[in-house]
Every structure is written in structure tokens, then in C-alpha cells.
Amino acid sequence: MIRLVITRLVFGAVVLIALSIFVFGLFFIAPGDPARALGGDEASAQLLAQIRHSLGLDDPIYVQYLRFIDNALHGNLGFSYHSQESVLTLIAERIPATASLVLGGVVVWLLIGIPVGVASARSPGSARDRLGQGFTLVGLSFPSFVLGMLMLFVLYFLPRQANFTLFPAGGYAPLSEGVGQWAWHLVLPWFTLALVNAAIYARLTRGQLLDVLGEDYIRTARAKGISERRVVYKHGLRSTLTAIITQLGSDVAMLLGGAIITEQVFNLQGVGALAITAVTAQDRPVIIGVVLLGGTFVVVANVIVDILYGLLDPRIRLA
């Protein structure tokens, strides 16, 4: 168990190093001169050289890279070329919006996905199962930005035309404005994010549970006279949890690095929106920071998932 976590941590470090080399190298081979972008077209050669020197761009690439890593390990991800603000601050400002979106979305999609999957698996082939399958199929096929625009149109614009504000057009209301405002602004984004993922989890739950319900120990549990509900939820669902948690860990981590599409559709100023702005403005330190942050989330999530495995499955804990 501890060995597993250590292996994961080492692999996580490798992932982060590979990722940092990838983004760093990407910008090194990139056309375009950040000094020129900062200094403007009128800048003299002397000024350009000065900018390059102050950014450390005139050093060899490996020196730049090692300096970056050194700074990053000391909690300094560099400064935005445009706003001159610390990248870490810029990202930290955006985390609440993204975290609110993702964590709320996770709750919604688990609350939809798992019950739908369980209902399907309990009576495969039934009308209920077919309904669940249809939901899964449509959910899996729905591009999330189409879904988001559809929601905005039906639940914001149409009521708006009738002079009735059902939901806001978008934007993020921080918790300081009150839980009500916060949640009200996030309902549509939550469901946009959740419906597609709920389909994935419904399918996963159904598949796993169908396998588990055929096991001997389920028959034993039934033979003991335990209620069907308890058999399914306590004995059956528990062993499907490992698969669900694996999927959940990587999904949440990927989204925390920026739920880019949902943020874009609902104009939420989260990490994903920051990434898009940085990409459009060619703000390299910010892009590198966001990518590495996303990678860190994934690595941390993998370790957490491994620890949860141990808690859920005694076979792993004791091994």
C-alpha cells in the first residue's frame, strides 16, 4: 500500500517533469519573440536586448529551464508578460470559480449517473433500463458547448423574452455575495458539466454492477435474506466504487485545471478562461503555469485515488 503510493508519487514527478519540458520546449522552438511583443514594433535593438536580459531570455535554454524549475519549487511561477502580475496570484484568483463549478458539477453528475446506472443494472432489458440507456447514449453524444448554449437559450433567453429572469446569462458570483447568488449563477453550468459526465458514470456503474451482481457473494447475501436494496447498495455498489473513484479522480483533476468549455459558454472567469486569454495573448508564463497546475492536479488526484483504494478494498491494503 505504502509502496504503491510511493511508486505513484515517483511516477507523478516524472509526469510533471515531462510536462514541464514539453511546454518549456514548445515555447523555445516557437516562432515569435516575446521581447518584441512586450516592447512593441518601435522598440530599438538596445531595448529589445534589455528586455531579453531582464527576462533571462538570453541565457541558454537549459539555464532558463533550471531557473524556472528552481523558482517553481520555491513557489514562484514567474510573472505575466502582460499584466506583470505573479502567475501564481493570477491562477489563485481564478481557482474559486473553477472549483465551485467542478465540485458542484461532480455532486450533480454522481447524483444522476450512479442511480441511473444502478436502476439499469438491477433490471437489464427492462423499460427502465432502456430509458437509462437512451439517456446515456444521448448524454455521451452531446458536445458540452452545444448543451450549454441550448440551456442558455431555453432557460435564460426564452424566460427573459417574457420579462422573467429565471437564470442569469452567465458570470460568476463569489460566495461573498451570498450562497444563494453563488448557486443561482452556477446551476446552468453545473448541469451542463454534469449531464455529459453523468452519462459516462451511468454506463460505468451499469457495466460494473452487472458483473458484480452475478458474483457468488451476492447470491449468498440474497440467500441470507438481506433486502434487495441492501444487497445492491451495500454489497454490490461497494465493489464498483473502485472503478468509479478511478474515473472520478482523473476527471475532477482534469477539470480543476480548467473546465475550459463550460467556462467559455457561461463566461465564468475561471482557470480555463485564463488559459484561453493567455493563449490568445501569447502570454507564455501564464500558459506554462496553467498547464503545470493542471498536471499537478492530476498527479495529486492519482495518489489520493490510490489511498482511497486501500481504504475501500482490504485486499490492496493488506498486500
Added chain:
Amino acid sequence: MSDALIVEPTGAEAPTRRVKQRGSGELTIRRLLRDRAALGAFGFILLLIIFALCAPLVAAATGHGMAQQFRDTGLTSAGIPKGPGHTFLLGTDSLGRDVLVRLAYGARVSLLVGVVASLVAAAIGVTIGTIAGYFGGWADLLLSRLIDLVMSVPFLLCALALVSVRGPSLTLSICVIIFFSWTHIGRVVRSQVLSLRQREFVEAARSLGSGPVSIIVRDVLPNLTVPIVVYTTMMIPSSIVFEATLSFLGLGIVPPAASWGGMLSEALNGSLYMVAWWMVVFPGGILLLTTLAFNILGDGLRDALDPKARRVGFVWLTRRRRASRSEKKAAA
């Protein structure tokens, strides 16, 4: 194997029914033809392909070019796009371009990217999965870690970084999609090969003196046709959505070339779709139907190719759901 063998009645107790032996290919097609949902999906995909191929014809028939702007006839005096009507069957967009013509050209992009990216990604995934599974040891360790590595990269962010550096283009979109898509099928193939290489027929081939390449090509891969076909089909809709997403974020197909994702992004721009619903409904609808069709087809193919496997996927609109119900009754 697919020759029909007719058992001739013999002697006095000749059976009245003739038994016909059918090959696996014939059986697969018969199963697929019974699956109405998959057939419908296949029909839709065929129509879509024809629509894409005929894009220049659509442009000629309407007299509207793909990127041609009709600021006088295509926009109202207030500069707002016109809805579906006589001259513009599916309406116009913010620049007065014909939505129908752009949909047709967008279909070309989506299908091209979806199919090409999926085929190449499948080829890479199968190659790497086979090598890892068959040779094991260091090769397996290295390649499995590589798969883990690519899988734990936040792909949309990396795609953004890459596109921001190289500038958006069709080729780059395809490359990005391939790079992040091959891992899943690679993992599946690896685990399948891992168990196949222990089987007797592989041992037999080896004892007859076959080399690894020969065993892989003649004995192992033919046994993996089903998962490879199914997973490749399933990869097409995700590639199409991936491309649409990139274009939606302005990082895919370069305007004025048409793509569905780009059309949707134009509609979102300034919330224009609130007044011009057709700018969302048509590209969004066709995108949804396309992914739906490929997903249904993939499920149908899996059921038809591998009838023994427990259907974890969809039992939707097919006649065989009755069979699965009685199966369950028998099991209960």
C-alpha cells in the same frame, strides 16, 4: 469458411428442414441488419457523407459560395442575420453567409478529421499495444508508462499551448487529436494480447518455427478484429467533438473556412444566437446527430460482431432486448 453447406437429407428419415451453415461474416451482417437502430445510424452517416461530398454542388445549386458574404440580401437592415427562407434555406450567419452551404463544407472537415484521426490513432494504439503485450518485460514497462503519461496529461490545455505556438491549422488539429486518442485502444489491445499470447495456438505456431512478427500478424491480430473495429468506430465521434471543440475555442480550423465548431462559436459571439436560433440549432443539431449516429453504429457493430459478449452497452430499439430479458429470467 463462408461457403454454404447444405446437409442433404439421407435415407428414409429425411428431416424436413434443411440446415444451412453460415459463415461468421454472413452471420454478422444478418445480425447487423436486424439492428434497426444501427441501420438507421448507418443510413444517416451515408447521407452525411453524400452531403459532404456534394458540398460544391450545394454551393452551386444555391448560388452561394462557402465564404461569400451577402451583406445586402443576407442581413436585415439592422445587420441581423436572416432566418430560414426562400433564398437562404437554413438562414444566414452574422456576416450574411449561407448556413446550409457552410454546414456542407463543415461536414467535410468533421468527417475528414474524425475518420483520419481515428484510423491513424487506432494504428498507433494497436502497434504499441501489441508490442507491449506480446514482448512484455522492458518493452511493456516502458510503453505502459508512456500510455499512463499521455493519459495523465491535461490534454485540452496542452492542445491549447501547442496551437498557440504553432498557430491553428487543420493538420495540427488532426495531429493533436491523434496524439491524445491512441492511448485507450492501446491499453485495450495490450491486455488482450497479453492473454492471447498464452494460448495454445500461439504456442503451436511458435513450436512450428514462426517468428514473432508472423505470430502477431497471422495469429494474434486476427483475433483482435472485433475490439479494434469497435474501438475505432467509437473513436470517430470523440474525434469529431474534439475538432469541434478546438474550432469552437478558435484553435482549430482557420476562418473563413467552415467548421461546425467554428459556426457555433460565431453564434455564441455577442450572444447572437439569442436572436438567430438557426445559427445554433443547425450546426449543433447536425453535430449531435453525427456523434449519436457513430455511437449507435459502434454499439451495433459490437453486438453484431461479438454476440457472446455480455452486452454492457446499449440494448436500445433492438429486437434482441427480448432475448436478453429471457436470458435474465433463465439466469434468475
